[in-house]
Amino acid sequence: KQEVTQIPAALSVPEGENLVLNCSFTDSAIYNLQWFRQDPGKGLTSLLLIQSSQREQTSGRLNASLDKSSGRSTLYIAASQPGDSATYLCAVRGGNEKLTFGTGTRLTIIP
């Protein structure tokens, strides 16, 4: 059974700093990995999707990497802004086509 872990559960950083969020998964037989953002009381918004054959994806200040063999992904946020404050979840689509989510990292950017 696929297990997805995100550490730390919460992170606070000053505005302007670069930061990295971590995601690990136990079964490397995956189709893709997605990073989502969730604001309080809202649904999830897809940020980046990395296919299993890819190493990274970039969108604006966000860069996601994937190391399938080690079961790890990182989400890099450059020049953080208060508007980046949210919970970030990673999700892995496995060979059984199920999307397994991590528990998320709650990010707070301090102005």
Add this chain to the structure above:
Amino acid sequence: EAGVVQSPRYKIIEKKQPVAFWCNPISGHNTLYWYLQNLGQGPELLIRYENEEAVDDSQLPKDRFSAERLKGVDSTLKIQPAELGDSAVYLCASSLRGDGTNEKLFFGSGTQLSVL
């Protein structure tokens, strides 16, 4: 373009009462998901529809939960009777699913259920 629409936004009921949630996916999206999200946890799949067919309902507690997607568009999720442990956020998502390798899910804002 309208996103995934869910209603109601909040629902408070007493235990043993029935409750229903409604989801309208993005127009043209053939795949629809219902997820359950407990506080501080990631979403967990309840059921996935491809058009009007439920292709994965293995994690749906069928003794009390039911779902339908008539005509392959809107969907409803029902709980009868509700239990205290059902208190959670129920999320609906839709996608234009091809082979799944590049599938992006679009989520609604969810229905927050409180069972008293």
